[in-house]
Amino acid sequence: MSSELLNLLWSSFFETLVMVGVAGAAGALLGIPLGISLHITSANGILPRPFFNRIAGLLVNAVRSTPFIILLVAVIPLTRLIAGTSIGTAAAVVPLSIASCPFVARLVETALREVAPGLVEAAQAMGATRLQIVRKVLLPEALSGIVAGLTVTFVSLVGYSAMAGAIGGGGLGDLGIRYGYQRFLPEVMLVVVLVLIAFVQIVQSLGDYFVARISHRNQSSPTSA
Amino acid sequence: MNARAPFAAASSHTPQNSEELPGEARQGIPMVELENISVSFRSPDGKLVQAVRDVSLQIASGEIFGIIGRSGAGKSTLVRTLNLLARPEKGHVSINGQNLLSLGENELRHARREIGMVFQHFNLLSSRTVFENVAFPLELAGHDKAYIAREVGQLLDLVGLHEQAWRYPHQLSGGQKQRVGIARALASKPKVLLSDEATSALDPETTRNILDLLRRINRELGLTIVLITHEMQVVKQICDRIAVMDSGRIVESGKVIDVFRAPQTAITRTMIGEVIAHELPSSVLTRIQRRRLARGNTAGPECLLRLSFAGDDVDRPLLSEAVKRYGLDFNILHGQIDEIQGQAFASLTLLAHAGEEALQGAKEFLRNHDVSIEELNHVV
Ligand SMILES: Nc1ncnc2c1ncn2[C@@H]1O[C@H](COP(=O)(O)OP(=O)(O)OP(=O)(O)O)[C@@H](O)[C@H]1O
Ligand SMILES: [Mg+2]
Numbered sequence: 180m181s182s183e184l185l186n187l188l189w190s191s192f193f194e195t196l197v198m199v200g201v202a203g204a205a206g207a208l209l210g211i212p213l214g215i216s217l218h219i220t221s222a223n224g225i226l227p228r229p230f231f232n233r234i235a236g237l238l239v240n241a242v243r244s245t246p247f248i249i250l251l252v253a254v255i256p257l258t259r260l261i262a263g264t265s266i267g268t269a270a271a272v273v274p275l276s277i278a279s280c281p282f283v284a285r286l287v288e289t290a291l292r293e294v295a296p297g298l299v300e301a302a303q304a305m306g307a308t309r310l311q312i313v314r315k316v317l318l319p320e321a322l323s324g325i326v327a328g329l330t331v332t333f334v335s336l337v338g339y340s341a342m343a344g345a346i347g348g349g350g351l352g353d354l355g356i357r358y359g360y361q362r363f364l365p366e367v368m369l370v371v372v373l374v375l376i377a378f379v380q381i382v383q384s385l386g387d388y389f390v391a392r393i394s395h396r397n398q399s400s401p402t403s404a
Numbered sequence: 405m406n407a408r409a410p411f412a413a414a415s416s417h418t419p420q421n422s423e424e425l426p427g428e429a430r431q432g433i434p435m436v437e438l439e440n441i442s443v444s445f446r447s448p449d450g451k452l453v454q455a456v457r458d459v460s461l462q463i464a465s466g467e468i469f470g471i472i473g474r475s476g477a478g479k480s481t482l483v484r485t486l487n488l489l490a491r492p493e494k495g496h497v498s499i500n501g502q503n504l505l506s507l508g509e510n511e512l513r514h515a516r517r518e519i520g521m522v523f524q525h526f527n528l529l530s531s532r533t534v535f536e537n538v539a540f541p542l543e544l545a546g547h548d549k550a551y552i553a554r555e556v557g558q559l560l561d562l563v564g565l566h567e568q569a570w571r572y573p574h575q576l577s578g579g580q581k582q583r584v585g586i587a588r589a590l591a592s593k594p595k596v597l598l599s600d601e602a603t604s605a606l607d608p609e610t611t612r613n614i615l616d617l618l619r620r621i622n623r624e625l626g627l628t629i630v631l632i633t634h635e636m637q638v639v640k641q642i643c644d645r646i647a648v649m650d651s652g653r654i655v656e657s658g659k660v661i662d663v664f665r666a667p668q669t670a671i672t673r674t675m676i677g678e679v680i681a682h683e684l685p686s687s688v689l690t691r692i693q694r695r696r697l698a699r700g701n702t703a704g705p706e707c708l709l710r711l712s713f714a715g716d717d718v719d720r721p722l723l724s725e726a727v728k729r730y731g732l733d734f735n736i737l738h739g740q741i742d743e744i745q746g747q748a749f750a751s752l753t754l755l756a757h758a759g760e761e762a763l764q765g766a767k768e769f770l771r772n773h774d775v776s777i778e779e780l781n782h783v784v
Pocket of ligand 1 (some may be wrong): 426445446453454455474475476477478479480481482558777
């Protein structure tokens with residue numbers, strides 16, 4: 180492979196890293212609070228707000244069921260507003276963040292739902308405030324589930340970012356399509372796929388490592404509550 | 405804190421179930437007072453489930469009060485009204501003279517610190533060590549680190565878990581987990597401890613240890629304990645008084661020994677049956693039945709009786725005296741001696757052969773000597 184291609188591979192990898200990293204971080208930043216509010220405002224939550232819960236749930240579902248390639252185009256006006264441009268890597272970050280936010284929210288909500296209701300009840304019986312219940316019971320107890328959810332999000336974002344080529348976002352996926360498919364250089368395609376596999380593998384292993392570090396449940400005793 | 409001798413009440417007893425409160429509590433305000441409490445839930449299919457119906461209850465300071473009943477009787481719901489985890493739609497809840505239903509959210513949180521709670525499944529935070537779990541309520545209350553370290557150290561000593569301070573709950577046995585649960589419940593120095601089936605997930609040996617711990621806490625700290633259980637063993641070992649619940653109501657209550665001696669309702673009798681097995685071998689029953697049918701279905705000269713003796717009566721030759729005086733003939737079908745709250749408690753099932761007059765005389769003689777008698781002819 181030529182050094183020109185190697186350079187291209189490197190810069191594409193970097194673009195993917197930026198898109199996935201920034202969009203994942205932004206998704207987490209907005210998605211975690213959204214996931215928490217979805218959980219606590221549900222009927223059995225500590226702050227039941229059926230109306231809010233319904234609306235937020237509908238919005239989350241709407242974004243999640245929109246195919247990413249359509250979302251990419253549909254949010255162009257917003258992208259232009261935030262990134263100042265509608266093409267390039269920075270512009271691709273906006274729709275990727277918008278897609279990852281409800282994704283994270285649902286995964287966080289699921290992780291919180293796994294927290295035994297008895298723990299919340301015990302905290303209530305001890306006179307905990309709602310904020311204390313969220314900060315000291317729900318989040319710490321669901322942390323490993325949340326980290327696992329974020330890992331899934333990052334991995335999915337790698338896949339979504341391949342579509343960012345449609346708006347000139349660059350990245351590995353785009354490189355693979357342009358060189359491997361359109362210019363018919365199968366070895367470039369192969370290298371791109373191998374790099375993506377390695378990348379996803381590393382993200383997943385890191386995620387698993389943190390989950391194992393955090394989780395104090397069921398490590399040595401299979402019967403523990 | 406309160407330093408009443410907790411078992412003063414159990415030393416004298418009357419044959420009937422008595423609703424009197426023990427010791428000094430008779431004058432003072434009760435620690436726990438429920439008045440006409442009703443709680444209902446809407447089940448998923450829209451039906452209204454009346455979990456607690458018009459329950460009134462008084463529990464004296466320093467008492468260990470047991471609540472028993474079948475699954476679904478409403479025990480958990482009733483106990484959860486004591487810290488308003490379940491809000492009754494009707495009635496009054498007062499703890500240590502404070503009317504909980506009149507409190508705002510903030511005041512209720514403070515009031516809840518006076519009421520500790522332990523759970524069947526422990527409900528420990530898996531992400532926190534033993535130390536941090538016990539520290540949790542103190543953290544919630546905003547105490548500083550030094551105070552927390554000191555208090556938690558003492559609590560772990562009290563429950564015998566000093567060595568385990570830096571372990572996580574999943575590394576502990578069930579009994580150890582419940583000790584953490586108890587230490588945590590005591591951290592905010594409550595006046596009342598609620599226990600919902602705290603020993604139900606534990607083996608008999610561990611159950612005994614946990615109950616000993618609860619009793620020690622009750623004595624040393626003067627803590628009032630309200631405990632739910634379906635194990636008669638638990639009631640026998642530590643309760644001063646019990647209430648029996650059925651379909652949301654308290655159907656019977658009184659001092660443990662009285663309820664055991666003369667259960668008033670079928671549900672209580674079934675529950676006590678675990679401890680005092682008054683179920684007779686079926687072969688014996690069949691033979692009695694056959695003889696009775698041969699006589700034209702009358703009890704005739706045969707009478708099935710269950711006698712319960714308690715306390716000093718156990719040592720006295722009352723039965724042989726009755727036999728001598730009234731010429732009673734009998735055979736013992738079943739017998740058991742047990743201990744409830746440090747008092748001996750014996751139960752004998754007899755098949756008596758005697759004329760009507762002799763039988764009545766013997767029964768009266770025994771009743772006059774505080775033996776309670778239950779006729780079991782209906783079981784044949
Ligand atoms: N949150 C709830 N929603 C709907 N129904 C409930 C709820 N909690 C309790 N119930 C119903 O109320 C009744 C009493 O329940 P409760 O848990 O108080 O019984 P219990 O005596 O503690 O039973 P167990 O011994 O099985 O714990 C049951 O019929 C139960 O189905
Ligand atoms: Mg229950």
